[in-house]
Structures are given as C-alpha cells and as structure tokens.
Amino acid sequence: MSATGNTNPTPVVECRGVTVRFGSFLALNDVSFSIPDHGEFVTIIGPSGCGKSTLLNLLAGFLQPTEGEILVKGKPVQGPGRDRGMIFQQYSSFPHLTVLGNVLFGLEVCRRDVGLDRAARLARAQDLIEQVGLANHREKYPHQLSGGQQQRVAIARSLAMEPQFLLMDEPFSALDEPTRLEMQELVVKLWHRIHPTIFCITHSVSEAVYLGERVWIFAPAPGQIAYDIRDAIPPSMGIPPLVAQERSEFKEAVYVVTEAFRRVTEMALTSAGRGSTQTKPQVRP
Ligand SMILES: Nc1ncnc2c1ncn2[C@@H]1O[C@H](COP(=O)(O)OP(=O)(O)OP(=O)(O)O)[C@@H](O)[C@H]1O
Numbered sequence: 001m002s003a004t005g006n007t008n009p010t011p012v013v014e015c016r017g018v019t020v021r022f023g024s025f026l027a028l029n030d031v032s033f034s035i036p037d038h039g040e041f042v043t044i045i046g047p048s049g050c051g052k053s054t055l056l057n058l059l060a061g062f063l064q065p066t067e068g069e070i071l072v073k074g075k076p077v078q079g080p081g082r083d084r085g086m087i088f089q090q091y092s093s094f095p096h097l098t099v100l101g102n103v104l105f106g107l108e109v110c111r112r113d114v115g116l117d118r119a120a121r122l123a124r125a126q127d128l129i130e131q132v133g134l135a136n137h138r139e140k141y142p143h144q145l146s147g148g149q150q151q152r153v154a155i156a157r158s159l160a161m162e163p164q165f166l167l168m169d170e171p172f173s174a175l176d177e178p179t180r181l182e183m184q185e186l187v188v189k190l191w192h193r194i195h196p197t198i199f200c201i202t203h204s205v206s207e208a209v210y211l212g213e214r215v216w217i218f219a220p221a222p223g224q225i226a227y228d229i230r231d232a233i234p235p236s237m238g239i240p241p242l243v244a245q246e247r248s249e250f251k252e253a254v255y256v257v258t259e260a261f262r263r264v265t266e267m268a269l270t271s272a273g274r275g276s277t278q279t280k281p282q283v284r285p
C-alpha cells in the first residue's frame, strides 16, 4: 500500500512491502510508504500492539523486516547509524555521567567521524544543553533530575550527533501534563531550528495533531498504516499547545483524527468478532 506520493527520485525514507513476523505472528503486513523530502514531522498513533514500535525499530535498524526493505536515502537500512537518533519513553541517560557528560558522550565516542576538536565538541554540547533549558543543571547526574529534565537530556544527546532522523517512541508519556506540554513546544521549536525528519509515536490525538505535520493512524491485526492525514493538520510553530488547542482548526483536526482512529478501532473489533486477522482498512491520502 502506498501512503504517499513520490515526487523525488531518491526519497529520504522508503518502505517497500515491509512485513514483520514474530514466529507465526504477523506484526506488520505489507507496509509501504515514501517520504520524499527531508524534514517532515510524522506522528503515529494507533491501538496498542498494532506495530508502531516495530516500525520505529525497523527505521532505527534495531530490527530487520521478514519481507520487503527499508531504504534511507536510497540505501537499505542494515543497522543503527549516527544519522538516526532514537528517544524512548523510558529515560535512557547514562546514570554515571553528568548532563554535560551525557550530551558529550556520542561526540566523544565518534570524535573522528564528527570531525570537531575538543573545544568545538564542548561548545556544541553546551549550546544544546542551553537550547533544551538545562544550562543550570549541566553538572547534575540523571538521578538528580526530574523526568522532564531527563527527557531533555535524551533529546540534547540525540541532537548532539546532528541526526537527520529523530525517532521518538512515546517520548512524553511518562511525564506529567504541564511538563508534557512544555516538551511538546520545545520539540516543535527544535524541529524548526534543526529540521530533522521526525517520526514520533504517541497515544494522544491532540499531541499527534500539535506535533506533526501529518498523522499516521495504524490499524492492528495485522499492523498497517490505515490513514495518512495531512491537509487537516494546522501548523503549530510559535503557538503554545494550550493556545493551539483552543483554535477551531486544531479542534477540527482533532475531530478528523479521532474519527479515523475510532473507525480503525471499530474495524479491528469487527474483524476480531469475525475471527479474522486480515482486515485491510482504506488508506486516505
Ligand atoms: N520481539 C517480539 N517477539 C514477539 N512478538 C513481538 C515482539 N515485539 C513485538 N511483538 C508483538 O508485535 C506486536 C506489535 O508490537 P509493537 O511493540 O510494535 O506494538 P505498538 O503498536 O508499539 O504497541 P504499544 O502502543 O502498546 O506500544 C504486538 O502484538 C507485540 O506483542
């Protein structure tokens, strides 16, 4: 199935007929899409267990498809790479390193490839720590930070490597609501400033609409992209989430996405009632 058109001879990401089986279980079924241009922000929602993390793990190179292939800039993904940064739901900083040590870590390990001297590496790390609002915390260890601060470290650490792709798997779901809203605003700001291509999984429709330029809705059993919603999604740059959420176009977008999500869930329930696992929902461009 094709979720997007392809206007560029070499798309930045292309997924061709990707199927993933875990034993006899079909986790993803014949997923195809093409992201033609660099710097898109795709948010992904869908019922639990429908293969969202599996897709991100494929893009990250942690997992290989059973069938089909994933190409990044025309080359098959064969493993993790510095061009792709991953941010997980659980905070994943090194506990024995300070904030500065964590953000510097990748730059130090890959210093030959990064091509920066010590002062330039330090400057990049300090700048990112400032951008994510942790300038006063750079000498602290992860256990001395709040959840939101730890997630800021994870974002700064990923961005330090200047990845062209940022893969985020429910990055804010462990955070309280005010921190979550703050982080949403921060990520949109950083995306506009640094402009990586972002895939971000979330369970919140309003978060998906606020963060993304387009929202993919996954259908379960077997996992596939059922809806690719673009035109209904308003831009959110420079608008705090609580303000954006009050706007009529935002509310309309939430309605469109919620309805599509509801249809996907209903379809899954109907197919489960029939004992079928082969529901093929309609793709909306
Ligand atoms: N390593 C594995 N071995 C066997 N089954 C797996 C494995 N990883 C995932 N699965 C199964 O594949 C399906 C998709 O899993 P995945 O983690 O991608 O779901 P998800 O959409 O991210 O769900 P959630 O929203 O709950 O995080 C699930 O049914 C899961 O049990």
Ligand SMILES: [Mg+2]
Binding pocket: 052, 053, 054, 169
């Ligand atoms: Mg998941």
